[in-house]
Amino acid sequence: MSTLKKISPPRIGKSQLDLLEKLSNAVSVSGAEDEVRQIVLEQVKPYADEVKQDALGNLLVKRHAQATNPLRVLLAAHMDEVGFMIVDDEGEGVFPFSPVGGIDPRQLAAKPVLVGKERLPGVIGAKPIHLSSPDERHNNYTFSSLRIDVSPANGKKVKVGDLATYATRFSRQGSSLFGKALDDRLGVATLIELLKRDHPDLELLFAFTVQEEVGLRGAQVAAYEFKPDLALVVDSTPAFDFVPETGENTQYNCRLGAGPAIYIADAGTLSDPRLIRFLAATAEKHAIPFQFRQPGGGGTDAGAIHKTGAGIPTVSISIPGRYAHTPILHARVKDWENTLLLLEAALNDINRGILSVDR
Amino acid sequence: MKDLIQKLTQTPGPSGYESAIRNVIREEVAPYSNDISVDALGNLIVRIGQKTANGVRILVAAHMDEIGVIVSHVEKNGLVRFSNIGFIITRYLAGSRVRFLNGTRGMIDSDKQEEPTKIQSQDKFFIDTGAINDKESPVKVGDLGVFDREFLDLGKRVVSKAMDDRVSCAAMIEVIKQVKNTPHELVFVFSAQEEVGSRGAQTAAYALEPDVTIAIDVTPASTLLGVEMQVALGNGPAIKVRDVGMIADPRVVDWMATSAKKAGLPYQLEVLDIGSTDARTMQVSRAGTLSGALSIPCRYVHSPSEMVDMDDYGNTIKLLVQLLSNLTTF
Numbered sequence: 001m002s003t004l005k006k007i008s009p010p011r012i013g014k015s016q017l018d019l020l021e022k023l024s025n026a027v028s029v030s031g032a033e034d035e036v037r038q039i040v041l042e043q044v045k046p047y048a049d050e051v052k053q054d055a056l057g058n059l060l061v062k063r064h065a066q067a068t069n070p071l072r073v074l075l076a077a078h079m080d081e082v083g084f085m086i087v088d089d090e091g092e093g094v095f096p097f098s099p100v101g102g103i104d105p106r107q108l109a110a111k112p113v114l115v116g117k118e119r120l121p122g123v124i125g126a127k128p129i130h131l132s133s134p135d136e137r138h139n140n141y142t143f144s145s146l147r148i149d150v151s152p153a154n155g156k157k158v159k160v161g162d163l164a165t166y167a168t169r170f171s172r173q174g175s176s177l178f179g180k181a182l183d184d185r186l187g188v189a190t191l192i193e194l195l196k197r198d199h200p201d202l203e204l205l206f207a208f209t210v211q212e213e214v215g216l217r218g219a220q221v222a223a224y225e226f227k228p229d230l231a232l233v234v235d236s237t238p239a240f241d242f243v244p245e246t247g248e249n250t251q252y253n254c255r256l257g258a259g260p261a262i263y264i265a266d267a268g269t270l271s272d273p274r275l276i277r278f279l280a281a282t283a284e285k286h287a288i289p290f291q292f293r294q295p296g297g298g299g300t301d302a303g304a305i306h307k308t309g310a311g312i313p314t315v316s317i318s319i320p321g322r323y324a325h326t327p328i329l330h331a332r333v334k335d336w337e338n339t340l341l342l343l344e345a346a347l348n349d350i351n352r353g354i355l356s357v358d359r
Numbered sequence: 360m361k362d363l364i365q366k367l368t369q370t371p372g373p374s375g376y377e378s379a380i381r382n383v384i385r386e387e388v389a390p391y392s393n394d395i396s397v398d399a400l401g402n403l404i405v406r407i408g409q410k411t412a413n414g415v416r417i418l419v420a421a422h423m424d425e426i427g428v429i430v431s432h433v434e435k436n437g438l439v440r441f442s443n444i445g446f447i448i449t450r451y452l453a454g455s456r457v458r459f460l461n462g463t464r465g466m467i468d469s470d471k472q473e474e475p476t477k478i479q480s481q482d483k484f485f486i487d488t489g490a491i492n493d494k495e496s497p498v499k500v501g502d503l504g505v506f507d508r509e510f511l512d513l514g515k516r517v518v519s520k521a522m523d524d525r526v527s528c529a530a531m532i533e534v535i536k537q538v539k540n541t542p543h544e545l546v547f548v549f550s551a552q553e554e555v556g557s558r559g560a561q562t563a564a565y566a567l568e569p570d571v572t573i574a575i576d577v578t579p580a581s582t583l584l585g586v587e588m589q590v591a592l593g594n595g596p597a598i599k600v601r602d603v604g605m606i607a608d609p610r611v612v613d614w615m616a617t618s619a620k621k622a623g624l625p626y627q628l629e630v631l632d633i634g635s636t637d638a639r640t641m642q643v644s645r646a647g648t649l650s651g652a653l654s655i656p657c658r659y660v661h662s663p664s665e666m667v668d669m670d671d672y673g674n675t676i677k678l679l680v681q682l683l684s685n686l687t688t689f
Contacts, residue, residue, distance in 0.1 A: 248434050248435060250431070250432045250434065250440045250482075251431075251432070251440075251482065264429070264500075264501040265375070265429055265442065265444065265501075270374060270375030270376075270444075270552060270555060270558075272399075273375070273376065276501075292500045292501050294431040294432060294442070294500060295429040295430070295431050295442045295500070295501060296431055296442045306400070306558075307558050307561050307562060308562075309562065309565055309566070310398060310399060310562050310563075310565055310566035311398055311399035311400040311402075311559075311562030311563075311565075311566070312399060313399050355399075358378060358381070358397040358401065359378070359397070359399070359400065359401040359551075
């Protein structure tokens with residue numbers, strides 16, 4: 001099947017960075033992914049053979065194979081981001097809120113946010129240092145001690161159930177990318193790039209999923225709909241690669257600049273070892289740097305996908321990012337590009353033979 | 360009988376990496392079925408018999424996988440940090456030995472502790488493979504291992520690592536050998552990834568669409584984590600009534616108890632407040648199945664030395680053969 005292809009490898013250039021900026025700045029908290037979905041839709045329409053929005057809001061896109069009986073490959077990245085939901089109204093534009101997705105309340109005080117469909121500017125307020133006792137300052141913030149404050153003028157436009165997210169604007173500083181929601185807009189942008197390229201031997205099934213941050217809910221139904229032969233999940237994973245105060249950092253999860261992080265085991269999935277071996281061999285063959293994410297907790301859409309139906313061989317691959325689920329995530333252009341290169345190489349080399357041996 | 364248990368318990372097979380134990384089991388059952396397959400998650404599926412007019416399709420599952428460790432970091436000094444595969448009880452760790460799938464062996468200890476009587480959290484433990492530094496380490500991030508402890512024959516009782524759930528795999532192999540004329544369509548699943556959440560059983564049950572599902576697993580028969588168990592070693596197979604993940608179908612409980620009485624086999628009833636079995640995910644597969652579980656009582660579950668009683672083992676086989684050989688109406 002493998003013929004010599006004269007296709008240039010994908011690169012991260014201006015248009016890719018512009019798209020990432022647009023995706024990062026877009027607001028799409030779990031359950032309300034319209035804005036990102038619209039951007040994705042515009043991007044993929046000229047290339048897609050079939051586009052469908054399912055009941056939960058996943059955008060399901062097919063690019064048909066030119067071959068007969070092709071390998072059916074699912075590529076998944078989630079459109080949603082963590083955020084907040086307004087749960088009460090105390091008047092004067094002050095609102096108690098609860099998290100949507102995994103958020104550490106210690107990282108919230110004084111952060112600017114955007115509230116509701118109108119993107120009303122607000123701030124997460126907490127007790128100032130003047131009024132807090134030394135004891136209080138030793139205790140962590142809880143969600144119940146924080147409020148979202150949008151001003152009395154805008155407070156009238158906010159109601160219980162409205163969603164909010166961080167107000168961070170995307171920026172690029174040399175080789176670094178800073179922005180909110182790069183988890184998982186980096187994955188979304190990666191899938192869009194792959195979708196624009198021809199892979200005629202494969203039936204490519206793209207799932208731009210919803211509600212990952214609240215429990216992989218979109219991926220579960222997307223996998224059921226597609227019933228692929230195998231799945232590749234593209235996500236963002238935390239890098240905590242600081243030098244510790246003492247000793248050796250043994251729990252960094254992954255490192256910035258060390259390339260795409262291939263998953264072996266997380267809380268939800270034991271990646272298919274055949275796909276781990278294949279991805280590692282592909283990276284080595286094409287001299288693409290990669291790292292193994294430290295086995296441990298956390299999870300991706302793979303957790304729902306691999307258990308769907310009669311079971312789906314699945315592996316995740318993530319772009320490393322510091323400060324995940326805070327207002328700002330720091331990723332590297334090279335890590336993103338190497339992730340894209342590895343996935344493109346994988347799609348060119350992948351074949352049924354990989355699954356012909358038992359797991 | 361003990362030879363088979365010894366062979367199965369001593370073969371390594373942490374969750375997700377069951378190929379070695381699967382090959383051993385496949386060799387044992389190959390002469391008894393002409394329909395043996397492996398699915399996407401690595402379940403070994405063995406089919407026997409055709410459904411007769413009043414028969415049903417029964418899925419019997421025993422899990423092949425065992426708890427283990429996975430390397431998360433190799434320190435510059437060669438010590439290995441690890442994450443758990445399945446539920447590991449940290450107080451069993453210090454002094455335990457590990458065998459990695461690549462053959463490397465090592466022993467476990469923990470960092471210096473301020474309070475020696477307190478059990479440290481798992482991230483404070485390390486595996487020493489004897490490597491003098493990280494470059495010489497025989498294992499790297501992602502390598503898996505299992506607890507290393509030899510089989511011990513104490514006469515009526517036997518001890519080994521991975522008795523959970525290889526003793527049930529051994530029982531299921533014996534049942535496959537002994538069931539001759541069945542009115543049912545029998546599907547035996549040696550399941551993968553039970554210890555991380557019954558993932559193999561979930562996809563197998565979906566694919567095989569059984570009417571009835573039964574998990575064969577061990578159940579704690581001693582003080583585990585300070586909880587007194589009602590189930591005792593030597594009192595016969597335990598018929599599951601309820602655990603954390605499921606309420607067994609009362610019709611299945613009744614079917615098992617009635618069959619045991621009829622065959623003159625001892626049994627006990629099990630209500631378990633920690634853990635669950637493959638029956639948890641099989642019960643809610645598709646539109647639902649009639650589901651129950653048969654447990655082999657086991658002391659020191661999830662330690663490197665798990666103990667079972669050979670009479671319980673033999674009676675579990677007899678009860679299963681009885682259940683699968685006769686017609687029943689639910």
